[in-house]
Amino acid sequence: MRNPRHRASLAVRRMGIETQQEYVVYMHRDCHVCRSEGFEAQTRVLISLNGRSIIATLNVVDPTLLELGEAALSNSAWRALAPAPGDRITISHAPTLDSMSQVRAKIYGHRLDASALDSIISDVAAGSYPGTHIAAFLSACAGGRMDLQETIDLTRAMLAAGKRLDWGHAPIADKHCVGGLPGNRTTPIVVSIITAAGLTMPKTSSRAITSPAGTADVIETMTPVALDLEQMRRVVQREGGCFVWGGSLALSPADDMLIRVERPLDLDSDAQLVASVLSKKIAAGATHSVIDVPVGPTAKVRSDADYECLKQMLEQVAQAFDLHLQVVRTDGTQPVGRGIGPSLEAHDVLAVLQRAERAPEDLSVRAVALAGQLLEFCGHSEPGTGVLVAQRLLDSGAAWAKFQAICKAQGGLREPQRARLREPVLAERDGMVREIDSRRLARVAKLAGAPKAPAAGLELHVKLGDRVERGMPLFTVHAEALGELDYAFDYLEAHPLIDVGDSR
Structure with missing residues (x-):
């Protein structure tokens, strides 16, 4: 990446906000760098520190959150730059993304050749694409708009952007x-x-x-x-x-970043x-x-x-x-x-x-x-x-x-945790299990706190074709917090997961 044109620097601190793989920088609304560079919220900026550089999305914050002359980094940006106490960062406009012209071409129905896909995936892997750009690329390629050769070239571009392992023998x-x-x-x-x-x-x-x-x-x-x-x-x-x-x-x-969007x-x-x-x-x-x-x-x-x-x-x-x-x-x-x-x-x-x-x-x-x-x-x-x-x-x-x-x-084997809170969902009638909605089951498990709370989720007690009686447990919701348990049951009131009916 090029060196920033302006050398005005800012003190840096960690904002403590998790933004996954997307880098974010937070700057004072009246920051002199924002004014001189013409930065606005959502501008893509180049941040440099001690020979390391990242491209981040700018969020403008109110004066109560930051002092003039300082900027804050999201957790992912902080990890990438690894500032030491007293370090200062320089910020300038991000370089133009030439590969976005290829994305726009795909949006209008043109094929992407190997060179175009290499350029796009290289920029994605470098963190140069914000979520909006990635969403545009994914949308342009969805719904059967990629032919076989494009898919092969996309696979090859993803391989080129990462590391490869060789175990020296086969089969693996x-x-x-x-x-x-x-x-x-x-x-x-x-x-x-x-x-x-x-x-x-x-x-x-x-x-x-x-x-x-x-x-x-x-x-x-x-x-x-x-x-x-x-x-x-x-x-x-x-x-x-x-x-x-x-x-x-x-x-x-690059794939990790694409999947996130x-x-x-x-x-x-x-x-x-x-x-x-x-x-x-x-x-x-x-x-x-x-x-x-x-x-x-x-x-x-x-x-x-x-x-x-x-x-x-x-x-x-x-x-x-x-x-x-x-x-x-x-x-x-x-x-x-x-x-x-x-x-x-x-x-x-x-x-x-x-x-x-x-x-x-x-x-x-x-x-x-x-x-x-x-x-x-x-x-x-x-x-x-x-x-x-x-x-x-x-x-x-x-x-x-x-x-x-x-x-x-x-590093050792340990026993998985058990959730502190567990509440069953009971059958409301006699009958046979006729349908189980996998998507809604997954939704309830997430509302209960999974995967962030590892012990949270859902435990099934029945399978398709099982006979059940009124009052029998169909499944049990596991949670670590009452709020998350309530979220799950609020959803269940409007979205039944298991259909119990006559066997006919």
Whole structure:
């Protein structure tokens, strides 16, 4: 980035506001720098300190919050610049973003070539795009507006903007779910089975953005996940696998920023989903990946036609990068397991690995099926025998022993928390469970505090087809604060989650 033209400096302090990946600077309304540069609220500015620079969004604040001659930084901006006591920052206009002309071209229906996508993704990864610019890019690419070559070039651009791992041998196993189904926390179980079989599976996972829990959130209730690259390598070399939060490794920094904007907008962008998933698999060094795609009326993928389109795109893009890929259609008509929320899902995972009587059978069966397919896909097991091998590794305790060993190598295994407040929701009539709304279940779990409060969420007591009697608990809401419990029940009054009716 260029040096600022004006050298007027400002004292800097931390505002203590979390803005995730977007950098924000707060300046006094009457600040001399604001006046001389002509800055207004939402201006994009270049901030420099001791040879480091970031591009941030300006928020103008009232005099009571800041003194003249000082500026404040959001938490993310503070971490990026890391000021020392007494440091002063310089602020000037941000450089022009030439790549925005390519975004505007896409808005008007033009194709984006590899060079254009490289430029856009490079600027996104550098933090040069505010949320509005990212939203414009995502909107321009959504709804089937990206063809196959554009999707391949987008994947390649995301790879180029981050780091890539090389494990020096093959196969390197991987498993991923496209999401949209509460619970379904098969990944920790699959990794434990695969590594117990002697294969290498360095699993990187994401945190939740708008869902009640991501795999990294679930694992973090039991062991540290924010490992750096060298720590990750040591764990994998020792145990064959790991459970690491991908955000700590900078494997696909542009994708993390795109997802932050994409998920709340709920955009239909298969190209972005494919590029997001596959760029992270390739960057993590995977050679063989099984992709779980749940299909159901309230899942992310709702129809067989949508599944076939997504499957074809995943396979074609993976082929362009020599990634061996197997796409698996799974049942997405209802949640998997009992828990929805980090700690509750962790308890389900532990119950399956420990072969406890209370273990949710549907989670165990699905995890074993996916592990069996991955064992066969990597050439470890003969065709048709993978599920038997996976089940044997689970039943024998080998998978549980491997899970404990990986957690110990990452910093130790601890018991997930239990929520302080729990309140059941009871059936209002006799009948059969005819429908479960996965999206609304996820919404209630979030209103109850998940994932920020790891023990919060929702515990299911019924499945589709179960007979229930009036007064029986259908599910229990878990929360750490009364206010969040009230939020969840306010929503439940207007949005029924489980349909109980006649069996006819």
